[in-house]
Amino acid sequence: MAALTMYPDSERLDGGNRVAFNLYIITAVTLFVLMMLLGLTMRLGQATWLSVPPDLFYRILSMHGAGMVGTAALATTAVMWFFLRKYVRLHLWAFLTNYVMFMLGALCIIFAIFVDGYGALWTFLYPLPVHGMGLWSPNAAALFMLGYLLIGVGMLVFYLDAAAGIIRVHGNLGRALGLQWLFRGTIDPDHPKAVVASTMVVIANTLGILAGAVVLVMGLVNIYYPEMALNALVAKNLIYWFGHMYINATIYMGVIAVYELLARYSGKPYPISRPFLWSWAVSTLFVIIVFPHHLMMDYAEPPWLVVMGQVVSWGAGFPVFLVTVYGALTNIYRSNMRWTMPSRLLILSMFGWAAGIVPAILDGTVRINLVMHNTQWVPGHFHFYLLLGVLPMALALMFHVIGQRADAPPNTAADRLGFPVYLIGGLIFVLAFLDAGHLSVARRMATHLPAWTATDEVGSIGAILVVLGMLYFAIRITVGLLKAPARGEPHGGTANTAG
Amino acid sequence: MILQNVVWTISLVGMGLVALGFVYVIRQAGKPADDAATRKAAHTSNLLRRWLFGSLLVIFVGGTYATLHRFPIAPQHTPLDIHQVVDVVGQQWSWQITPDTVHAGSPVEFRVTSKDVNHDFAVYAPDGRIATQTQAMPGFTNKIVYTFTQPGTYKVMCLEYCGIGHAPMTSEIKVVAASGG
Ligand code: HEM
Numbered sequence: 285m286a287a288l289t290m291y292p293d294s295e296r297l298d299g300g301n302r303v304a305f306n307l308y309i310i311t312a313v314t315l316f317v318l319m320m321l322l323g324l325t326m327r328l329g330q331a332t333w334l335s336v337p338p339d340l341f342y343r344i345l346s347m348h349g350a351g352m353v354g355t356a357a358l359a360t361t362a363v364m365w366f367f368l369r370k371y372v373r374l375h376l377w378a379f380l381t382n383y384v385m386f387m388l389g390a391l392c393i394i395f396a397i398f399v400d401g402y403g404a405l406w407t408f409l410y411p412l413p414v415h416g417m418g419l420w421s422p423n424a425a426a427l428f429m430l431g432y433l434l435i436g437v438g439m440l441v442f443y444l445d446a447a448a449g450i451i452r453v454h455g456n457l458g459r460a461l462g463l464q465w466l467f468r469g470t471i472d473p474d475h476p477k478a479v480v481a482s483t484m485v486v487i488a489n490t491l492g493i494l495a496g497a498v499v500l501v502m503g504l505v506n507i508y509y510p511e512m513a514l515n516a517l518v519a520k521n522l523i524y525w526f527g528h529m530y531i532n533a534t535i536y537m538g539v540i541a542v543y544e545l546l547a548r549y550s551g552k553p554y555p556i557s558r559p560f561l562w563s564w565a566v567s568t569l570f571v572i573i574v575f576p577h578h579l580m581m582d583y584a585e586p587p588w589l590v591v592m593g594q595v596v597s598w599g600a601g602f603p604v605f606l607v608t609v610y611g612a613l614t615n616i617y618r619s620n621m622r623w624t625m626p627s628r629l630l631i632l633s634m635f636g637w638a639a640g641i642v643p644a645i646l647d648g649t650v651r652i653n654l655v656m657h658n659t660q661w662v663p664g665h666f667h668f669y670l671l672l673g674v675l676p677m678a679l680a681l682m683f684h685v686i687g688q689r690a691d692a693p694p695n696t697a698a699d700r701l702g703f704p705v706y707l708i709g710g711l712i713f714v715l716a717f718l719d720a721g722h723l724s725v726a727r728r729m730a731t732h733l734p735a736w737t738a739t740d741e742v743g744s745i746g747a748i749l750v751v752l753g754m755l756y757f758a759i760r761i762t763v764g765l766l767k768a769p770a771r772g773e774p775h776g777g778t779a780n781t782a783g
Numbered sequence: 784m785i786l787q788n789v790v791w792t793i794s795l796v797g798m799g800l801v802a803l804g805f806v807y808v809i810r811q812a813g814k815p816a817d818d819a820a821t822r823k824a825a826h827t828s829n830l831l832r833r834w835l836f837g838s839l840l841v842i843f844v845g846g847t848y849a850t851l852h853r854f855p856i857a858p859q860h861t862p863l864d865i866h867q868v869v870d871v872v873g874q875q876w877s878w879q880i881t882p883d884t885v886h887a888g889s890p891v892e893f894r895v896t897s898k899d900v901n902h903d904f905a906v907y908a909p910d911g912r913i914a915t916q917t918q919a920m921p922g923f924t925n926k927i928v929y930t931f932t933q934p935g936t937y938k939v940m941c942l943e944y945c946g947i948g949h950a951p952m953t954s955e956i957k958v959v960a961a962s963g964g
Pocket residue numbers: 320321322323324326327345346348349350352353356405406407660663667670671674675726727728729747750751
């Protein structure tokens with residue numbers, strides 16, 4: 285069965301493709317380690333184990349937020365590219381343009397934060413960027429926003445190239461999503477899940493980035509023509525529309541790794557199905573309209589939007605639990621699962637997503653948001669599915685590729701140690717945040733009340749473990765990618781077909 | 784039980800169930816089945832999925848009704864006819880709360896706005912837990928209606944990051960016993 289070849293020829297990385305992939309991945313793992321060190325610094329500061337002055341704390345928070353979101357997007361874009369290029373024609377220049385724009389944007393952001401003192405966080409919530417109160421200048425805010433625009437443009441280039449490739453093969457985006465099979469018809473068993481997921485991401489995140497571009501340009505105009513004031517509520521809606529879709533797109537790009545790789549490690553086919561198509565169709569709609577759950581405490585927001593935010597937040601659980609995660613578990617149940625680094629990470633990613641969505645959905649309830657909004661409950665749930673969901677998806681592909689180079693799935697003793705360190709550290713870290721949220725500890729505060737430091741200390745210990753685990757992964761992956769490919773280029777290593 | 788504890792308990796149970804499901808499947812993952820057993824497992828799995836779908840649907844419909852049939856946010860555009868009114872203005876980095884003393888036992892209407900950037904007016908009960916909150920957004924006035932049950936000193940904190948003075952941006956509201964009237 286072709287689908288179960290462990291390292292198919294069509295995924296071969298040669299020439300420019302290999303250089304591009306390595307650039308993405310080595311940049312991503314390096315940035316992950318650096319951003320995690322910043323995260324650890326904040327946690328240690330909150331625990332009062334380290335003295336972090338507030339101005340530095342908020343700059344670190346801005347860098348960590350923007351840096352992590354951007355890096356997650358970078359890494360998962362590489363996941364999408366890696367698989368989508370098998371099914372539709374993608375241009376290497378588009379993929380590389382995204383990388384170059386990302387790096388230019390990152391430079392602007394780093395400069396804005398660490399040289400110009402920008403500290404209005406990754407959400408640049410209007411009008412804070414122009415009210416730095418002497419800590420940062422409007423120019424710093426402008427540079428930060430320019431950085432975002434550059435990154436957004438790069439991403440759009442990649443998405444447009446992907447959209448063009450998809451349309452060339454499937455006719456239009458609706459057919460690529462498989463909408464024609466929602467109610468009737470025989471589903472083409474070879475219709476790639478990677479195409480379905482990529483199409484949803486292209487649709488949703490293009491809208492998101494355009495919304496972001498609108499509010500960024502309005503913000504930039506306002507910086508230099510302050511008399512052109514924005515409506516704060518409209519700006520906030522646009523910012524969260526953009527922000528929510530941008531970070532969620534990382535999950536939907538990352539999960540392609542699960543669809544593509546899991547069956548190779550379990551040895552059991554993982555076919556496309558009608559529930560699968562439904563779940564993606566519904567998720568496409570949901571991810572576009574769920575953002576008002578960020579504005580539940582803005583009582584000026586029209587109530588119907590708030591209600592929609594709650595109902596859709598709850599509804600978003602259905603496709604995740606019933607299709608994606610359930611499907612993955614069904615696939616490995618009574619299979620011939622080979623537990624190596626890629627397969628462990630794939631299953632971890634499903635767990636992180638499914639478990640992390642529980643506190644997320646609860647927080648998307650107006651009544652609950654009333655007492656949980658902007659507490660550490662929020663970083664609690666999103667770190668759950670980012671740290672233990674999205675990152676493992678991307679890491680799984682990285683380990684898979686270094687396995688391809690070595691001609692066998694990675695599973696050294698050090699790997700077997702690194703994985704639980706990351707997992708246990710991650711659980712301690714996210715549960716400490718959630719517990720803090722339940723105790724009403726505010727998020728985004730440089731200094732905590734004395735009553736709050738217990739969870740900060742526990743969280744710091746978890747964070748230290750995560751950093752150690754990630755540092756090991758980063759080195760292992762970088763070394764593995766730079767190593768000369770095993771004998772010629774990867775063939776060999778067929779998956780264990782069951783029975 | 785206060786709401787935060789309920790939510791924490793539901794979360795722990797929910798995440799725990801997810802974890803149990805994973806542990807169960809992972810324990811079965813290395814034991815390949817023959818064709819007959821595979822078909823049987825696929826059948827059971829479909830059945831279980833329907834059952835799960837049904838339960839989630841019940842939770843979804845029931846939960847949505849229970850949490851929304853009385854909309855938790857006070858009407859913002861109609862006069863509320865409430866006798867205790869408190870005006871709250873946030874600015875970088877202080878609160879102006881007038882009056883700052885209210886009576887327990889009867890509803891208080893907070894009218895919350897901001898002079899500069901976004902803030903969030905959060906009232907912490909004496910036990911350290913958030914009692915209620917709303918955003919303070921420039922150009923808008925958000926109205927909370929809240930009835931204090933316990934007299935005491937309530938701490939006000941800012942829950943929307945607003946610059947370097949965000950964490951120390953605190954204040955107090957005194958809640959005194961009902962005025963027997
Ligand atoms: C060792 C790993 C990590 C540590 C120690 C860490 C630590 C932190 C801390 C302390 C905060 C601020 C919490 C607060 O509001 O009080 C934070 C916020 C955040 N983190 Fe992490 N984090 C880690 C990993 C990640 C990962 C992997 C991602 C995403 C892929 C991420 C994305 C974010 C985002 C988006 C924020 C919100 C920033 C904001 O509030 O503006 N973090 N993190």
